[in-house]
Amino acid sequence: MTDAPKPLGGNGNGPKSAYFLSHADQEIERRTLAVLVDNEPGVLARVVGLFSGRGYNIDSLTVAEVDSSQHRSRITIVTQGTAHILEQIEAQLLRIVPVAEVIDITNSKTGIERELALVKVAGTGEKRVEALRIAEIFRAHVIDTTNESFIFEVTGASEKLTQFVDLMRPLGLVEVSRTGVLSIKRGKEKG
Amino acid sequence: MTTRTKAKPAAETAAPRMMTGAQIVVEALREQGVSVMFGYPGGAVLPIYDALYGQDAIRHILVRHEQGAGHAAEGYARSTGKCGVALVTSGPGATNMVTPITDALMDSIPMVVITGQVPTHLIGTDAFQECDTTGITRSCAKHNYLVTDVTQLARIMHEAFYVATSGRPGPVVVDIPKDIQFATGPYVGKEGITKPTYVPQRIPKTDAIKAAADLMTKAWRPIFYTGGGVINSGPRASEKLRELQELTGFPVTSTLMGLGAFPASHPDWLGMLGMHGSFEANNAMHDCDLMICVGARFDDRVTGRIDAFSPKSKKIHIDIDASSINKIVRVDVPVVADCAEALDALITEIKALKRKMPDLTPWRDQIDTWRARRCFTYANSAEVIKPQYAVERLYALTKDRKTYITTEVGQHQMWAAQFYHFEEPNRWMTSGGLGTMGYGLPAAVGVQAAHPEALVIDIAGEASIQMMMQELSTAVQHKLPVKVFILNNEWMGMVRQWQELLHGERYSHSYSESLPDFVMLAKALGGHGIRCDKPDELDAKILEMIDHPGPVLFDCRVERAENCLPMIPSGSAHNQMILGEITGNEVGEAGRKLV
Numbered sequence: 001m002t003d004a005p006k007p008l009g010g011n012g013n014g015p016k017s018a019y020f021l022s023h024a025d026q027e028i029e030r031r032t033l034a035v036l037v038d039n040e041p042g043v044l045a046r047v048v049g050l051f052s053g054r055g056y057n058i059d060s061l062t063v064a065e066v067d068s069s070q071h072r073s074r075i076t077i078v079t080q081g082t083a084h085i086l087e088q089i090e091a092q093l094l095r096i097v098p099v100a101e102v103i104d105i106t107n108s109k110t111g112i113e114r115e116l117a118l119v120k121v122a123g124t125g126e127k128r129v130e131a132l133r134i135a136e137i138f139r140a141h142v143i144d145t146t147n148e149s150f151i152f153e154v155t156g157a158s159e160k161l162t163q164f165v166d167l168m169r170p171l172g173l174v175e176v177s178r179t180g181v182l183s184i185k186r187g188k189e190k191g
Numbered sequence: 192m193t194t195r196t197k198a199k200p201a202a203e204t205a206a207p208r209m210m211t212g213a214q215i216v217v218e219a220l221r222e223q224g225v226s227v228m229f230g231y232p233g234g235a236v237l238p239i240y241d242a243l244y245g246q247d248a249i250r251h252i253l254v255r256h257e258q259g260a261g262h263a264a265e266g267y268a269r270s271t272g273k274c275g276v277a278l279v280t281s282g283p284g285a286t287n288m289v290t291p292i293t294d295a296l297m298d299s300i301p302m303v304v305i306t307g308q309v310p311t312h313l314i315g316t317d318a319f320q321e322c323d324t325t326g327i328t329r330s331c332a333k334h335n336y337l338v339t340d341v342t343q344l345a346r347i348m349h350e351a352f353y354v355a356t357s358g359r360p361g362p363v364v365v366d367i368p369k370d371i372q373f374a375t376g377p378y379v380g381k382e383g384i385t386k387p388t389y390v391p392q393r394i395p396k397t398d399a400i401k402a403a404a405d406l407m408t409k410a411w412r413p414i415f416y417t418g419g420g421v422i423n424s425g426p427r428a429s430e431k432l433r434e435l436q437e438l439t440g441f442p443v444t445s446t447l448m449g450l451g452a453f454p455a456s457h458p459d460w461l462g463m464l465g466m467h468g469s470f471e472a473n474n475a476m477h478d479c480d481l482m483i484c485v486g487a488r489f490d491d492r493v494t495g496r497i498d499a500f501s502p503k504s505k506k507i508h509i510d511i512d513a514s515s516i517n518k519i520v521r522v523d524v525p526v527v528a529d530c531a532e533a534l535d536a537l538i539t540e541i542k543a544l545k546r547k548m549p550d551l552t553p554w555r556d557q558i559d560t561w562r563a564r565r566c567f568t569y570a571n572s573a574e575v576i577k578p579q580y581a582v583e584r585l586y587a588l589t590k591d592r593k594t595y596i597t598t599e600v601g602q603h604q605m606w607a608a609q610f611y612h613f614e615e616p617n618r619w620m621t622s623g624g625l626g627t628m629g630y631g632l633p634a635a636v637g638v639q640a641a642h643p644e645a646l647v648i649d650i651a652g653e654a655s656i657q658m659m660m661q662e663l664s665t666a667v668q669h670k671l672p673v674k675v676f677i678l679n680n681e682w683m684g685m686v687r688q689w690q691e692l693l694h695g696e697r698y699s700h701s702y703s704e705s706l707p708d709f710v711m712l713a714k715a716l717g718g719h720g721i722r723c724d725k726p727d728e729l730d731a732k733i734l735e736m737i738d739h740p741g742p743v744l745f746d747c748r749v750e751r752a753e754n755c756l757p758m759i760p761s762g763s764a765h766n767q768m769i770l771g772e773i774t775g776n777e778v779g780e781a782g783r784k785l786v
């Protein structure tokens with residue numbers, strides 16, 4: 001399906017309604033989806049299995065119960081695909097029986113995305129001072145320290161975290177742990 | 192479909208009836224209106240079998256292999272519109288069910304499968320006959336449950352029926368550990384059971400119907416492309432389809448799964464479309480200016496080469512499953528709804544428009560020229576039985592009875608679809624999406640259990656029938672007089688045909704060097720065997736089969752090298768059908784890689 005030849009009507013010259021789904025000339029987009037589910041056994045496996053079974057990508061995934069009285073969990077998935085694939089992903093997710101809602105955070109324009117990273121950096125002398133200085137710029141907290149190491153806790157957009165990690169690399173980066181993206185929409189409304 | 196009303200106040204105040212988990216299962220089945228189920232016992236379901244003992248509300252059909260129970264439940268469901276039910280044990284019982292569960296998912300058949308599981312405290316220990324049933328069936332069932340608390344069992348049972356039968360139907364698995372079957376818990380009725388996260392949209396949006404009706408009243412070359420969804424929606428959908436067709440006069444084609452929703456005797460019927468569909472149906476699909484897809488899903492067996500699929504048409508797609516829409520082919524007017532509701536709304540809207548519709552005469556004339564090619568013509572013979580002739584005779588001799596047809600998978604399945612004609616829904620049971628050899632006989636058992644008086648015939652191939660042959664013994668035990676009509680060409684004919692078409696006539700492992708003597712086999716299993724290899728004896732022997740009061744295996748020796756035509760080879764367009772002979776040069780490199 002993905003390597004289908006160019007469509008007959010897909011370039012704007014052909015008949016208007018026969019826009020066949022050719023993916024070769026479509027851009028890959030990144031999308032953050034919030035999936036609200038009934039927190040029943042196996043629900044995460046269902047969601048993840050859908051992605052692996054149908055060959056979709058998962059860039060990051062986070063999950064936790066957010067409303068214990070309603071047994072609701074929120075799964076935030078960052079995925080990639082053509083517009084057509086992304087449309088399918090949403091439709092397929094909604095087919096899963098315990099999935100209550102799928103919110104397209106990226107397309108909502110009002111979405112906020114945050115990630116948290118724990119970053120271990122080891123070093124002494126000048127490098128150690130430089131690491132602290134950069135941490136301050138990124139508003140990272142030191143949550144553990146020894147004479148030769150720090151663990152920083154840093155939150156923000158994923159790109160900011162990646163940037164921070166990249167800057168730490170020459171300064172003695174040892175290990176990184178990231179939560180994956182969390183998201184919520186601005187304003188007073190839910191979802 | 193399930194209506195989900197609030198629980199009656201009386202039920203809230205009355206103390207719940209306490210019973211064992213096994214009794215809860217049987218009581219829930221009874222309340223759901225299950226009168227027939229199919230199953231096979233084993234250690235992990237013995238308490239449920241004990242609860243079935245001595246009751247007569249539910250008839251249990253003991254199969255010979257769990258796969259048979261699954262396909263029988265499918266056949267039962269498909270021929271009645273009700274939910275099929277199968278009961279099997281843990282481990283191998285559950286894994287043997289994987290094929291029918293997948294089959295039911297692909298063809299959207301409502302089915303509840305109850306599997307036994309090892310006791311809760313042994314789960315995860317690799318206990319005897321333990322398998323991760325919910326893990327294994329997660330991707331092949333519509334939904335599944337592992338019951339870990341007996342107080343939840345009744346609710347889960349009812350919810351399973353709701354999920355299996357509502358929206359796009361499908362199989363639901365309820366995995367019940369043995370200790371839960373023994374434990375005592377409250378029984379709750381099906382009233383008031385809801386699943387707030389699963390409420391399919393049954394009623395179409397008004398603007399979608401308006402847009403569709405607008406296109407339909409302006410089309411010059413329209414076509415209805417209907418599918419299994421029309422059957423699944425219930426008999427009302429078939430009635431509404433006929434009504435809408437009557438109103439518009441549009442020609443109708445259908446997928447393999449949708450046969451019977453529209454009467455084959457109707458002058459506007461084009462026959463099945465797709466890979467082995469009719470020349471007129473495929474060409475009309477290719478050249479139409481408006482396609483109204485009702486409960487079908489643009490399967491690759493139907494569309495052929497996707498970038499050359501119906502290039503000039505606007506497309507309306509009615510489906511209760513939103514994910515089917517724009518999955519393969521982008522459509523102009525999506526209508527998410529139950530088929531019957533959408534068709535009904537279209538009828539009302541088109542009538543209200545009172546628009547003078549375009550004259551379809553040129554389109555009909557065009558269709559008639561395609562029809563005139565008589566694409567299903569074959570060279571008959573006085574010496575050997577042609578498989579097409581066999582199905583034609585079977586049709587002629589059974590069409591005036593209440594007949595149900597099931598099939599296996601292969602050439603015979605396609606010949607059955609081409610040469611057996613259906614006037615009503617629910618009379619045709621075949622494995623379309625998964626293409627499961629071995630489906631037909633157990634499905635026939637299920638159909639016969641639902642319709643004891645009817646004539647139920649499995650049109651089979653000699654290879655396929657051997658996959659679930661043992662179910663003839665089930666038919667004998669339960670006095671289900673199914674007829675198995677084997678088009679015996681000694682070959683896995685469909686495989687042979689593809690090897691001829693795609694692999695230079697190198698017939699690798701598609702010939703069965705040794706075949707059973709089907710007449711003796713029938714006798715050994717307690718049925719009646721008939722063999723026929725002469726065209727002039729065929730009618731008399733078919734009548735003998737029909738008249739025999741018990742199960743029959745009919746070994747119909749047919750032409751061995753016959754190909755199933757016409758055919759759209761993989762990777763070709765609808766207007767590139769092979770009509771006459773296969774030359775072996777039809778398929779390019781890209782097409783060879785397709786299935």
Ligand SMILES: Cc1ncc(C[n+]2csc(CCOP(=O)(O)OP(=O)(O)O)c2C)c(N)n1
Nearest residue numbers: 601602603628652653654655682683684685
């Ligand atoms: C379980 C299963 N295994 C393999 C196949 C692949 N397959 C499709 S048709 C066919 C041959 C069927 O032979 P037969 O039943 O004799 O039917 P014929 O084509 O000869 O009519 C095979 C092996 C299948 N569809 N199902």
Ligand SMILES: [Mg+2]
Nearest residue numbers: 652653682684
């Ligand atoms: Mg054969």
